[in-house]
Amino acid sequence: MLTANRSNVGRVRHVNEDQSWVGQLDNGVTLAIVADGMGGHQAGDVASEMAVNAFRSVLEQHAAKPSLTEEEGKMLIRQAISEANESIYAKAASNEQYHNMGTTIVAAMLHDHNAIIGHVGDSRAYRVTKESIQLLTTDHSLVNELLRSGQLTDEEAANHPRRNVLTRAIGTDPQVEIDVQSLSWSPEDVLLLCSDGLTNMVSEQEMQAVVAGEELELGGKADHLIGLALEAGGDDNVTVVLLQGASSAKREEGSV
Template sequence: MLTATLSNIGRVRQVNEDQCWVGALGGGIAIAMVADGMGGHQAGDVASQTAVDTFRGAFEQHADKASLSAAEGKMLIRQAIAEANETIYAMASRNERYHNMGTTVVAVLMLPGTAVIGHVGDSRAYRIGGNGMEQLTMDHSLVNELVKSGQLSAEEAVHHPRRNVLTRAIGTDPEVEIDVQSIEWYPEDVLLLCSDGLTNMVSEGQIAEVVADPSQELEAKADHLIQLALEGGGDDNITVVLLQEQRTGEARGASA
């Protein structure tokens, strides 16, 4: 699996509260996640890092697995995210400094021909391939609820002053509803995981154009997306993870 991961603090924030991780199980099964933390006094940074550490620890227990079914993958993703929620909520309950901290999570498990995706919050997963660009996750946000109910148009939602208000997050409640799905996966597809620091600054058309460009390596595409978000204002931390199946004859990529 070819991978590229990049994160940037942006032009406004003092701390990068985004975290990301890419790893692998046996048999070349790739795992990746992005977490976008929230909370004062650097608590968002603590929440997102804890989510990554807990999620990673949960999967390292299965590092020797050479194969997984989609059903097993869904169960593991759900369990790992739920464990991260419990850990962060417990930390916030014990320490006033971390009161109400939380984080988004979007994670993927890449199986042969199938991608299993779990998410909570408004960090997103996209598939870019022969059929164009498809958003795979639905934001757990106030404006998305307003769009679904017909009270806002998709265009109005992009600039709504409360577009960053989440209806679900990891760590803010003892339990959380986790959306998990599996999709078909083709060798020509590229999977993008990202925080809203990218999608709030760069249009989907621009993202699709960069990721579909055959002249750029995966690392260059990730850097190009970061630069576009910075040029768009860089109002938030920006994190990008790209994954693509290695084709025969290609040089093997690595996490940046």
């Protein structure tokens, strides 16, 4: 599996509250997660780091079995995100410094011709091909609820002053509803996981053009996406993870 994992603090923020991780288990399962933390006094970076660590711990411990079924994979993604929620909520409840901290999560497990995606919040997963870009996740945000109910147009949603208000996040409540889906996967497909620091700054058409282009290696494509977000203003931390089957592209330094 070819991978690229990039993050940048942006042009406005002083702390990068995004965290990401990509790894591959001995059984060929590839795992990836992006978490976009929130909370005052640098609590957001604590929440996102805790989320990544909890996710990684559960999956490295339980997903490395020789044969992992689709249902087992979905259960483990759900378990990993649930444990992240519990640990962050407990820390926030016991320490005033971390009161109300939380994070988004978008995570993926890829194996053979199957991808399992789990998410909470407004960090996103996309499937990118040479012809199209497909949003795989649904933002758990106030603006998206208003958009889906017809109360806002696409243009109004893009510029809404409360577009960063989440309706669901990790660590803010004792339990959280987690969206988990499974889909068939082609080696030619590219999976893009990202924080909203990318999607608020760069259009889906621009993202598709970069990722589907043949001029750059996967790492260069991730760097280019980060660069586009910075050129557009870099109002937020921006994180990009790209995953692609090694058989469909030249092997590079970022492969695992």
